[in-house]
Amino acid sequence: MKHWLIQFFYHGIYFSLVKWFTRMDSNSYFFNAWDGKHFSDNPRAIFEALVQEKPQARYYILLEDLTEAAQMQADYPNQQLIFVSRHSRQYFLALAKSKYWIVNVNMPYRLRQHHNGVFLQAWHGTPLKHIANDMPADNTYRDETAKEPENWTYFLSNAPADNWIYAQAFGLGAGQLVAEGLPRNDVLVTHRDDKPYQTALRQKLGLTPDQPVWLYAPTFRDDEAKFQLQLDLDAFTQTFPDTILLLRLHPHVADKVPDLSAWPHVQNVSQYPDIRDLYLISDQLITDYSSVFFDYALLNRPMVFYAYDLAKYGDQLRGFYYDYPTFVPGPVVENQTDLFAALQQAPTDQSAFAQAHNANYVHPVSAQIVSELLVEKPHA
Numbered sequence: 001m002k003h004w005l006i007q008f009f010y011h012g013i014y015f016s017l018v019k020w021f022t023r024m025d026s027n028s029y030f031f032n033a034w035d036g037k038h039f040s041d042n043p044r045a046i047f048e049a050l051v052q053e054k055p056q057a058r059y060y061i062l063l064e065d066l067t068e069a070a071q072m073q074a075d076y077p078n079q080q081l082i083f084v085s086r087h088s089r090q091y092f093l094a095l096a097k098s099k100y101w102i103v104n105v106n107m108p109y110r111l112r113q114h115h116n117g118v119f120l121q122a123w124h125g126t127p128l129k130h131i132a133n134d135m136p137a138d139n140t141y142r143d144e145t146a147k148e149p150e151n152w153t154y155f156l157s158n159a160p161a162d163n164w165i166y167a168q169a170f171g172l173g174a175g176q177l178v179a180e181g182l183p184r185n186d187v188l189v190t191h192r193d194d195k196p197y198q199t200a201l202r203q204k205l206g207l208t209p210d211q212p213v214w215l216y217a218p219t220f221r222d223d224e225a226k227f228q229l230q231l232d233l234d235a236f237t238q239t240f241p242d243t244i245l246l247l248r249l250h251p252h253v254a255d256k257v258p259d260l261s262a263w264p265h266v267q268n269v270s271q272y273p274d275i276r277d278l279y280l281i282s283d284q285l286i287t288d289y290s291s292v293f294f295d296y297a298l299l300n301r302p303m304v305f306y307a308y309d310l311a312k313y314g315d316q317l318r319g320f321y322y323d324y325p326t327f328v329p330g331p332v333v334e335n336q337t338d339l340f341a342a343l344q345q346a347p348t349d350q351s352a353f354a355q356a357h358n359a360n361y362v363h364p365v366s367a368q369i370v371s372e373l374l375v376e377k378p379h380a
Contacts, residue, residue: 011108011111014092015092015095018095018096024097024099024117025099027054027099028057028059028094029057029060029100030094030100031059034105034251036085036086037065039072042102042122042123042156042183043102044274045186046102047061048366049366049369050370053371055078058097061082061084062083062086062094068273098117099376101117103120104121106145107151109148111151112151117153118153118373119151120154121149122156123155125290125292126159127162127169127291128290128293128322128327129319130320130321133146134169134319134321136318139222152172153176154177154178154373155177156182156369157179157180157359158294159356162179163179178373181365183365183369185360188279188295189361189362190364197280198281201277205267207244211244213281214240214246214282214343215284216247216306217248217249217275217290217292218249218287218306220249220250220252221309222317223317224253225256226253227250229247229258230306233245234263236266236340237265239340241265244265245267246269247260247266247267248272248275280299284301286305287303287305288306288308288313289320294358302330302348303328304330304331306333308334310324310334329348329350330348
């Protein structure tokens with residue numbers, strides 16, 4: 001009850017007062033990626049396109065990592081970057097002043113913009129598992145987010161083929177859905193065959209160009225506060241002694257990684273700021289029900305789906321929008337023995353799947369989205 005009253009005061013009463021005394025500015029933008037943990041994903045890609053289109057704009061960025069903020073200031077010395085902390089006075093001022101909000105996570109529904117503000121819900125992945133209204137009735141996340149879509153002006157969809165999911169899960173109308181592809185994937189489209197670019201990324205992580213590198217990126221489980229690694233790392237390193245395994249946990253559990261110091265060929269990259277770099281340097285992806293495979297398919301590289309709790313996850317925890325075993329573009333395995341065997345199989349062609357579920361398969365889309373949705377048009 002106390003938490004609810006605090007939220008109601010700050011989001012409902014306090015922010016309404018701040019809005020009342022703050023004039024909205026069409027040259028100001030507010031960004032929230034991952035609630036300030038890192039500035040990445042679709043909001044970062046949109047920001048990078050925006051500074052090309054509007055170099056003199058004011059950019060408010062929710063970011064708690066001071067080191068990352070300092071690096072951004074160094075990278076963009078000529079832009080007005082203002083970093084804010086969640087629920088600070090500056091945070092509410094930034095929300096009130098900015099005409100444009102670009103967000104990839106849930107925002108409290110009582111935080112409503114000025115009239116004529118533009119809320120671009122950029123989201124954070126193409127859903128395979130049920131989300132929002134389609135989650136089980138007893139899932140608290142479902143109730144907490146039910147009203148938020150009323151505030152969204154636009155919602156970024158990865159492709160027209162998947163619009164029905166967002167419409168059903170969030171109750172969105174056709175006019176809200178923008179199915180031009182996810183801006184974060186532009187870099188994959190641009191650099192998927194760029195070996196020098198990928199080699200430079202590997203060097204950042206201390207990897208050589210010829211080392212086999214596999215990325216393991218599982219999703220979180222709603223019934224697990226701490227991710228339980230279902231992989232025998234001793235057996236893995238014995239079976240694949242020359243392979244570097246990158247472990248990337250979901251942001252919900254990224255700070256709860258087990259100690260990996262006993263396995264030097266296994267690296268925790270859960271806090272690495274940009275997963276797109278990890279896609280580009282990886283030769284193969286291991287995942288389960290995470291949306292990462294939709295993006296990774298753009299690279300046309302092997303994928304294996306390690307679904308060790310498939311029955312429980314599909315029937316009890318979440319459920320799926322598609323028939324999981326036949327839909328995913330790679331072998332589905334439910335135990336470690338089959339996983340190790342699948343990792344040594346010949347790859348399958350991902351291009352048809354990638355084109356169906358990524359509208360920007362051929363061309364980058366960030367600049368187009370900025371021009372269409374985030375730049376005020378001159379009056380006729």
